[in-house]
Amino acid sequence: xxHRWTNTLTRADITPEPLWLxxxxxxxxxxxxxxxxxxxxxxxxxTLEPNTWEHITSYNNFxxxxxxxxxxxxNAHRLNTAGWEIEVDGLVDAPGRYSVxxxxxxxxEEERIYRFRCVEAWAMVVPxxxxxLKDILDKxxxxxxxxxxxxxxxxxxxxxxxxxxxxxxxxxxxxxxLDEALHPLxxxxxxxxxxxxxxxxxxxxxxxxxxxxxxxxxKSIVRITLTDQEPVTSWNMANAREYGFYSNVNPTVSxxxxxxxxxxxxxxxxxxxxxxxxxxxxxEAEVADLYEGMDLKTYF
Amino acid sequence: xxxxxxxxxxxxxxTWVLYIILPIPGLLAIVAGLTDNLGPEPINELEEQLGEFxxxxxxxxxxVSPLLHVTRINLVRFRRAIGLMAFAYVLAHFxxxxxxxxxxxxxxxxxxxxxxxxxxxxxxxxxMIPLALTSNDWSVRRLGRFWRVLHRLTYLAAIxxxxxxxxxxxxxDVEALAHMAVILAFLALRVGKWRRRLQSGLxxxxxxxxx
Numbered sequence: 001x002x003h004r005w006t007n008t009l010t011r012a013d014i015t016p017e018p019l020w021l022x023x024x025x026x027x028x029x030x031x032x033x034x035x036x037x038x039x040x041x042x043x044x045x046x047t048l049e050p051n052t053w054e055h056i057t058s059y060n061n062f063x064x065x066x067x068x069x070x071x072x073x074x075n076a077h078r079l080n081t082a083g084w085e086i087e088v089d090g091l092v093d094a095p096g097r098y099s100v101x102x103x104x105x106x107x108x109e110e111e112r113i114y115r116f117r118c119v120e121a122w123a124m125v126v127p128x129x130x131x132x133l134k135d136i137l138d139k140x141x142x143x144x145x146x147x148x149x150x151x152x153x154x155x156x157x158x159x160x161x162x163x164x165x166x167x168x169x170x171x172x173x174x175x176x177x178l179d180e181a182l183h184p185l186x187x188x189x190x191x192x193x194x195x196x197x198x199x200x201x202x203x204x205x206x207x208x209x210x211x212x213x214x215x216x217x218x219k220s221i222v223r224i225t226l227t228d229q230e231p232v233t234s235w236n237m238a239n240a241r242e243y244g245f246y247s248n249v250n251p252t253v254s255x256x257x258x259x260x261x262x263x264x265x266x267x268x269x270x271x272x273x274x275x276x277x278x279x280x281x282x283x284e285a286e287v288a289d290l291y292e293g294m295d296l297k298t299y300f
Numbered sequence: 301x302x303x304x305x306x307x308x309x310x311x312x313x314x315t316w317v318l319y320i321i322l323p324i325p326g327l328l329a330i331v332a333g334l335t336d337n338l339g340p341e342p343i344n345e346l347e348e349q350l351g352e353f354x355x356x357x358x359x360x361x362x363x364v365s366p367l368l369h370v371t372r373i374n375l376v377r378f379r380r381a382i383g384l385m386a387f388a389y390v391l392a393h394f395x396x397x398x399x400x401x402x403x404x405x406x407x408x409x410x411x412x413x414x415x416x417x418x419x420x421x422x423x424x425x426x427x428m429i430p431l432a433l434t435s436n437d438w439s440v441r442r443l444g445r446f447w448r449v450l451h452r453l454t455y456l457a458a459i460x461x462x463x464x465x466x467x468x469x470x471x472x473d474v475e476a477l478a479h480m481a482v483i484l485a486f487l488a489l490r491v492g493k494w495r496r497r498l499q500s501g502l503x504x505x506x507x508x509x510x511x
Contacts, residue, residue: 051340059340067473070339120470122341167471238471257415257468266340270333274403 050113051124053193055267060200061118062219063167064153064160071162076199078159079220084204090150090226093141100204103139104190107131111194112187114210116217117249117281119235123263128208129191134182142178142226149181150174150231151207152223168234174218175231175245176209179290185210185283188221211280211287213247244300248291249281253300303372310374318381325353326389347396351421354389355465355479357382358458362486380435383454387432390425390461417467424460427453455490458483 050056062072065079086103089095109129116124137149155171157163163170180186187208190197197203202219209216215235225231235243242256251261262274280287291299329349332338338345361382364375398408412422431453433439440447462480469476 055340063471067471067475069341122344165472165474167473257417259411264341264343269336270338270342270346270400272343 048113048115048125050127050193051265051267053195056124056126056192057198057200059124059266061120061214062162062200062202064155064162064170064172064220065200066162067165067167072200073198075161076203078161079154079156079199079203080159081199081204081220084222086205086221087223088140088225089223091143091146091228092226093143095140098140100190103136103205104131107135107139109190112185112189112208112210114185114187114208115278115281115283116208116210116214117263117277119213119215119243119247119255119260121255121258121260121263121277122266123275123277124266126208127193128187128189129194129197130187130189130205130208132184133186133188133207134184136188136224137181137226140224145228146226147178147228148226148231149176149178150223150225150227151176151218151221152225153218154220154222169237171222172218172234173231173237174207174216174233176207176216177230177290178226180209180287183287183290185286211249211283213249215243216247246291246296246299248287248296248300249277250279250296250300251277252279253297307372307374310377315377315381318378318385322357322381322385323388326350326392343396343400347393347401350389350393350396351461351465354386354393355458355461357386357389358454358461359479359482359486361386361454362458362483366486366489384432384435387428390428394422394425417464420460420467421464424457424464427457427460431457452490455483455487459487 058073059069060072061069062076065072065075084100085097086100087097109131111127111129113125113127116126133149151174153172154160155163176186187210188205189202189208190205192198192201197206199220202217202221205221206219207217207221216233230245233243233245235247236245249260254260260277263277264272264274278284326349329338329346333342333346336342361379364379364382367373367375398405402408402411411418413419431451434443434447434450443450459480462476462483465476465479466473
């Protein structure tokens with residue numbers, strides 16, 4: 001683990017769960033203040049208290065298990081993640097089928113408390129456990145011609161009842177530009193709250209790109225392809241006018257059907273107030289330079 | 301015989317019973333919302349439940365007439381209660397949207413003008429207002445033949461609601477499309493009837509003029 005991004009709480013800190021929360025708020029503050037430096041910001045610490053395990057694991061968009069928010073929690077138990085393999089191909093030095101364990105071998109897991117912003121204008125804070133995608137990519141050896149990374153979700157109609165419906169052009173596909181994929185904030189998550197990631201959240205391994213809308217953070221990955229072409233992505237194929245390849249969280253670029261200026265944090269009850277959405281979901285200091293000179297209204 | 305006994309049984313049910321029963325799902329949803337039993341995102345959940353129930357009641361209202369023609373089961377007495385309850389659910393859906401969901405009263409017109417799915421839903425709500433206001437015996441008497449013509453707007457309201465549902469869905473939403481298919485099927489039955497009536501009317505006029 002390169003520790004390019006400082007997160008003072010790791011799995012080495014084995015702390016009883018009630019104590020976690022207090023520490024988390026501190027770390028969340030550090031994160032908000034500019035992830036590279038560990039400066040606590042009390043104002044942001046309050047807003048970054050993680051959502052409960054219950055909320056994180058019962059309110060999901062994972063259309064392979066159904067389009068209602070409660071469908072994934074109800075149906076995802078059918079997914080068999082034992083012996084999971086990921087096909088790594090394209091412009092890599094060591095292509096092949098890797099078990100999750102072999103990809104993670106030698107990499108130390110970190111806990112990352114990230115804001116999670118859905119394109120539907122709701123938001124959560126999730127304490128992920130995982131490794132930086134960069135460390136996995138370094139392991140397989142990215143060739144110099146590679147410019148993009150493409151990802152694919154499992155396509156198992158027997159285990160994923162939502163695949164019966166042509167909601168999207170299955171299998172689910174996502175992609176990142178290589179520099180986005182190599183960014184220290186980009187995580188491959190295998191856990192939440194120090195527990196193995198539940199199926200409805202994308203077991204056994206999923207992407208987490210905290211400055212992009214949630215659908216970019218593809219779940220239950222079975223394929224990673226390094227390519228020199230911008231990969232096709234599922235929501236972009238379904239509706240290019242509404243879902244761009246980049247899909248960076250941006251309060252100034254409206255979704256054609258709803259405003260992205262505000263969001264509602266899950267868990268606030270019936271009289272929950274909307275909050276302003278932050279540029280790049282609050283990670284502007286870390287990622288803005290990736291898009292320098294790009295018109296974000298064109299490349300939305 | 302069987303249908304007759306069903307109709308006889310239905311005639312014994314007073315229509316006010318519907319004003320007691322039909323609000324129950326909505327009230328239960330509101331209570332669940334207030335007591336933190338509507339899931340992690342209760343505002344959207346309440347909004348969806350009220351909207352979907354409104355659309356289902358609209359569809360049930362549209363089904364009354366084909367049901368009578370096809371099976372002879374007569375629910376016509378209950379149609380006013382079904383329609384008024386549909387309107388009450390639409391009103392509640394609208395209030396939840398702008399008081400709890402949107403939360404910005406100064407933005408309501410911008411949202412209605414700018415977001416086509418809101419425009420469609422709001423138009424459906426507006427169309428239903430004169431229908432709700434004229435759902436009483438006095439209006440039926442006063443408006444005479446025009447009342448029937450006016451209340452054909454129910455089809456327009458249902459189509460707008462169906463369009464609203466399809467437009468706010470992400471991806472290819474089977475449920476939203478199924479609702480719309482049912483509405484269009486009822487409309488097709490109706491249009492067929494209107495056309496036959498128009499043709500026989502023209503036929504009558506023609507024989508009168510020529511013959």
